């Protein structure tokens with residue numbers, strides 16, 4: 292199993308290109324199963340979640356050709372299999388999109404319950420409620436979600452909680468249903484818009500993506516022949532923005548949509564960090580005096596939960612006591628115990644963490660408890676005195692393309708070391 296070894300305190304300086312968004316790519320790859328012909332997907336991040344999904348759709352019968360390391364051509368003409376067992380899907384969350392896509396394509400799907408980061412219970416009841424509203428029969432047997440429909444018929448679906456996964460999954464199931472589906476209280480993340488744009492480019496009729504009401508008029512065929520480019524990853528962008536601020540560096544984050552990281556930009560400015568915004572880039576210049584702040588994570592356009600552990604690193608370095616309140620997941624504080632090994636003073640009370648700063652962190656052996664928690668350990672290590680080893684980095688590889696290489700290009704002293712299993 293690989294680990295990162297990170298040495299010394301160095302300011303990060305320079306420019307970094309942001310890859311395509313994990314959470315859009317992992318939805319658009321399954322969405323390609325709905326297309327009746329070939330399509331090309333560009334700006335795909337080279338991360339392990341994407342590789343797992345490409346492997347799954349290939350095993351289901353899709354022909355996938357890498358045009359280069361970040362773009363694929365997919366042809367699903369000979370797709371015949373509608374089942375994805377546990378061994379295939381256990382490592383990723385986004386395997387749940389196979390249910391909506393296969394249901395839309397074959398009117399049946401058998402997919403094992405998804406994996407993904409461990410934030411406590413991660414239910415999919417809203418996905419199931421939506422599939423049932425569209426006319427499907429859903430049972431969970433031996434850990435497999437089995438969904439069958441004679442036909443799918445458009446319906447009005449009100450989501451009880453704002454769920455990114457349920458919103459996209461129901462879009463996938465509904466694009467080829469008979470009649471009109473309306474998803475209310477839908478998630479508004481840019482990923483939803485990207486998936487809708489992909490589907491519409493193939494002939495679907497999805498309106499309202501990016502608002503809380505999405506209207507989908509079913510069509511019979513989604514024709515291929517088109518190319519779609521995945522949007523930039525706002526969480527990777529935010530990670531490098533935090534890295535620039537935390538190391539008191541000067542980092543330009545390039546190829547991004549600045550609006551997607553507005554909540555972080557506003558928070559950094561509030562914390563006395565200098566942020567300059569261009570059309571498709573943001574420059575972050577660190578300061579000696581980061582001021583304390585209170586952060587609450589919320590569904591988009593609120594402060595993203597996936598940036599929560601990264602934001603905590605900045606709060607450790609800030610003057611005074613700050614708070615982070617987790618507004619999306621019941622349990623996203625597993626990384627805190629690891630950060631405490633590096634000297635962080637954090638007290639978790641329910642869904643809130645009290646973070647006392649400023650603290651000079653010190654290098655220590657730590658592990659990635661989840662994808663973003665792992666990235667946060669790496670950024671913490673870049674600010675810490677001494678050597679830090681971050682173990683379990685397969686979780687970081689799930690969502691960051693060439694994380695160590697990109698950090699090294701900014702001046703970080705980080706190496707990947709392979710350890711025997």
Ligand SMILES: CC(=O)N[C@H]1[C@@H](OP(=O)(O)OP(=O)(O)OC[C@H]2O[C@@H](n3ccc(=O)[nH]c3=O)[C@H](O)[C@@H]2O)O[C@H](CO)[C@@H](O)[C@@H]1O
Nearest residue numbers: 314384385414415416417418452453454455456457619620
């Ligand atoms: C692959 C992917 O895109 N993962 C993202 C997706 O996860 P995921 O799609 O799993 O997250 P959701 O948006 O569905 O979850 C948001 C909240 O809704 C609850 N919920 C969700 C579904 C459901 O059927 N019932 C229910 O109660 C969850 O427990 C959670 O409290 O959005 C999360 C919230 O932005 C991000 O942290 C993840 O990075």
Ligand SMILES: C=C(OP(=O)(O)O)C(=O)O
Nearest residue numbers: 384385407408597662663
């Ligand atoms: C939580 C995340 O991913 P997943 O939902 O795929 O576990 C994430 O991207 O931070």
